[in-house]
Amino acid sequence: MNFLSSRAVFVPLWCWCCTAVLSFPLISRQQAVSDVDVLQFALTLEHLENTFYKQALAQFSEVDFIAAGFDASFFVNLQFVAHDEEQHVVFLQQAISQAGATPVAACQYTFPFTDVASFVGLATVLEGVGVSAYLGAASIISSKEILNAAAAITVAEGLHQAVQRASILDVVSANIAGTPLSPNAVFTIASAFIQSCPSTNAELPFSAFPELTVVGSAAAATAASTSVSVNSVATLAISSSSTSSISLPQPSSSPSSAASASSASRERSSTATATVPPQQWQLRFLRRPRGRHSPC
Secondary structure, three states: OOOOHHHHHHHHHHHHHHHHHHOOOOOOOOOOOOHHHHHHHHHHHHHHHHHHHHHHHHHOOHHHHHHOOOOHHHHHHHHHHHHHHHHHHHHHHHHHHHOOOOOOOOOEEOOOOOOHHHHHHHHHHHHHHHHHHHHHHOOOOOOHHHHHHHHHHHHHHHHHHHHHHHHOOOOOOOOOOOOOOOHHHHHHHHHHHEEEOOOOOOOOOOOOOOOEEEEOHHHHHOOOOOOOOOOOEEEEEEOOOOOOOOOOOOOOOOOOOOOOOOOOOEEEOOEEEEEOOOOHHHHOOOOOOOOOOOOO
16 A cells, blocks of 8 residues: 555645635735745745655665664655655645745755765754744744644644654654744755755845854864864854844754854954853763764
């Protein structure tokens, strides 16, 4: 039996959701970002995730996953996840077309996974970013119908994240609530995987944050890695010529979050300084079996 056949009962419900959403017009707010902009940005991210899973499942077989220490049920779940991402693309394309706009096309991507373990680690991070992206967009959306549809997709992304986190023995629900990220923050993360996009794609009102590079005494410590010691003070060079202030993120309590600089930072001309905080994930008593790797 085809692995998707068990979902047949859910098709009418999903189609009803699509029809219900698309039967309402999108309302552009009197500000720089419209509902269509949000949908186009969501489609940009779903294109990325869709391509990510298709590339991985084309490269790795069930045998590869089992050899890497994952069971057959996880591989089956990945196929469901990949199907979801593909359907998210279709749904958003329909919604944008219904609004009278041309949906953005997929870009060219590069994903830094070389084996099953690195793919799963990156998948965990990308699904977390997806959840945070939809949460962050909620305050921007004007249409209640579109907001409801986005909330429904957020649930699916959260389930995807749970599947990935459980597979590497991470705490499935590290916080009592998700953490929203602004479109600019999400675009900053996503841009690391985007090589180029079609020139015909609509220009979106979002941009990546300035690139930061560790300089000074901490630079030597990062020569062979991308980490900085806990409680050390890092000086970061800001590549952008912008004179606007920069706020570095607070550390996340999520076990899968990478070490981040605290917001107790100061900007001095073209540099910013911040103290790197300890991460709660490092203090857990749970130990992963050999062959499994943390995404951090």
